[in-house]
Amino acid sequence: MKRTKKERQRLLTETIQDNPFVTDEQLAAQFGVSVQTIRLDRMELSIPELRERIKDVASQNYENEVKALPIDEIIGEIIDIELDQRALSIFDVKEEHVFQRNGIARGHHLFAQANSLAVAVINDELALTVKSNVVFVKPVKAGDRVITKATVRGKNSEKNRTYIEVVSTVNNETVFKGEFEMYRTKGSGDNHEASN
Amino acid sequence: MKRTKKERQRLLTETIQDNPFVTDEQLAAQFGVSVQTIRLDRMELSIPELRERIKDVASQNYENEVKALPIDEIIGEIIDIELDQRALSIFDVKEEHVFQRNGIARGHHLFAQANSLAVAVINDELALTVKSNVVFVKPVKAGDRVITKATVRGKNSEKNRTYIEVVSTVNNETVFKGEFEMYRTKGSGDNHEASN
DNA sequence: ACTGGTATTAGTACCAAGTGCTAATAATTC
């Protein structure tokens, strides 16, 4: 017993925490104890075995990815959409979206929500942002639920452009607004399939 | 042989792609062949075994996380900065930044790089974006290295504002440009600490 | 010095999900 089991277990928890890929053997070597001791420690601390740990990390990732694939295209969750007319999305601001220093959401997240909503509302294969003009009206904090509404304001079928206005609110207060000029490939300039 | 090895292998690749957690046994059952056949297929297609696949997914996640923490505050890597004057950052566009459909980078990533550079260049505790005006000049693709330059263009010490111009280029061609109006807490309106 | 109790180590059997290799059977194609 070099210096208490407790201390070792504390370090062990830490070590595994920041590198879940370590085997019992490596741990045993690191702490100068036998593999069995490590196993006992893991049991007491109910830390799962390597392969389970890896699986956990992987499935976390996977869940993220599963969510990220559809959602990555759209920051925030779309809750209502009428193609070529309007769309609504929700975005819950979390710790990772804010500046550590002051807890205020980084602008690009709000922009991302607005921009991806603008892309989504366009009923076309390809929609790209050409220009945008945004105003960050009021700081947004972690915990805030941002509701963003995009409204199609106009089109220019010759230039393949669609103009969209976006407003984001938190508790009915406007926190962000912007105008987006979007480019689209296929015309649909006057929406002959509006009912679909 | 139900219907060609080729077809089975195609499906197998797909199946594993969208669920890396499946075992050979499950696959064998699914395709009505023996486990050995599945193994042979995996070899031919050089698809690693379950545990390796899981490990891959997990370590992807891990790398992302490790990278996401420091970089999250600043999208892209800052390579040069003169506080309150100019700043330069690099952002390598990867698959995850582009639309699957056409391989063009989603606008908000370029905005994010520009915006976080604008925040970074300001020599202050707190810097928030108030307004911005951006133009997506030319599509950016996966593999492109975007070099973004932010230049402080002016200040209004009464209103605590700083005006920044940002230009992003790929191979010396402008792909994005924007103006950012930033709010800062502490004056530093006329930069009495310019040398620091 | 003897007894306890915790801590550590050792050793064995077993498991999952494989690899690697050999060999036997289909099924197809020429």
Place this chain on the structure above:
DNA sequence: GAATTATTAGCACTTGGTACTAATACCAGT
């Protein structure tokens, strides 16, 4: 019908473990 390709079977071995039993070590109390 022989040659070729595809599929299946079987066995030994690998990793990184679990489960369980048993042997030591160590440290303290009385």
